Amino acid sequence: MRRRIVFLGPPGAGKGTQAQMLAEFLGVPVIATGDLLRAEVAADTPLGRQAREFMEQGALVPDPLVMEILKRRLAQPDCEQGFILDGFPRTLAQAQALEELLGPQGRAIEAVLELEVPEAVLVERFSGRRVCRHCGHVYHLHTHPPRCAGTCDRCGDALIQRADDTPATVRTRLQIYHQATEPLIHFYRERGLLHRIDGSGDIDRIQHATREVVVAQDDTQGA
Numbered sequence: 001m002r003r004r005i006v007f008l009g010p011p012g013a014g015k016g017t018q019a020q021m022l023a024e025f026l027g028v029p030v031i032a033t034g035d036l037l038r039a040e041v042a043a044d045t046p047l048g049r050q051a052r053e054f055m056e057q058g059a060l061v062p063d064p065l066v067m068e069i070l071k072r073r074l075a076q077p078d079c080e081q082g083f084i085l086d087g088f089p090r091t092l093a094q095a096q097a098l099e100e101l102l103g104p105q106g107r108a109i110e111a112v113l114e115l116e117v118p119e120a121v122l123v124e125r126f127s128g129r130r131v132c133r134h135c136g137h138v139y140h141l142h143t144h145p146p147r148c149a150g151t152c153d154r155c156g157d158a159l160i161q162r163a164d165d166t167p168a169t170v171r172t173r174l175q176i177y178h179q180a181t182e183p184l185i186h187f188y189r190e191r192g193l194l195h196r197i198d199g200s201g202d203i204d205r206i207q208h209a210t211r212e213v214v215v216a217q218d219d220t221q222g223a
């Protein structure tokens with residue numbers, strides 16, 4: 001079973017949802033750098049104060065800041081049996097830094113799952129996306145609505161639209177994905193780690209495909 005996993009894919013591809021479902025199956029934590037950064041901003045830490053402006057514009061937070069929170073999180077005991085990275089790495093420099101961090105510890109990444117979703121579907125997903133302002137659980141107005149409109153099923157707090165889910169910011173984030181993050185597809189394919197998964201359509205079917213990759217024993221399945 002592969003337990004050190006990276007999810008790749010454009011913003012809105014469903015990485016968060018799939019990563020959470022896979023984490024429950026594998027019994028390992030999801031490490032979402034976006035969530036870690038939002039927590040720093042909310043707590044108004046020095047790191048959060050530096051990251052805030054980049055995030056509001058939909059730009060990438062500088063690598064040293066992201067590496068600092070990632071290293072801190074990966075050092076926690078719950079990551080010993082594995083982890084799923086969601087939203088990291090986003091640049092070649094981050095992917096290289098991750099290799100340098102994990103390789104010497106014998107904890108190298110074992111599979112990279114790329115969720116492929118057509119751009120038109122992404123834009124639709126963003127416009128309907130709502131998140132709980134307290135626990136961060138993600139909903140969609142049409143495909144995954146809460147039981148009671150505007151309220152989180154899990155904790156009862158209010159659902160909000162993320163400040164960076166506006167159409168202009170979404171365009172910036174998609175552009176950054178194409179420029180900075182897409183080259184990682186080649187990087188991981190060369191290493192035999194890349195698995196492409198059709199990320200449009202039914203959530204359970206996509207999850208089934210991701211589980212097939214993590215339980216596969218032979219390493220010749222890379223795309």
Ligand code: AMP
Nearest residue numbers: 033034055058059060061066087088090
């Ligand atoms: P996400 O929740 O993954 O969409 O991330 C939200 C925002 O956090 C991004 O638009 C970036 O500003 C920032 N961010 C999250 N992860 C990274 C990363 N690996 N590198 C740089 N910036 C990041």
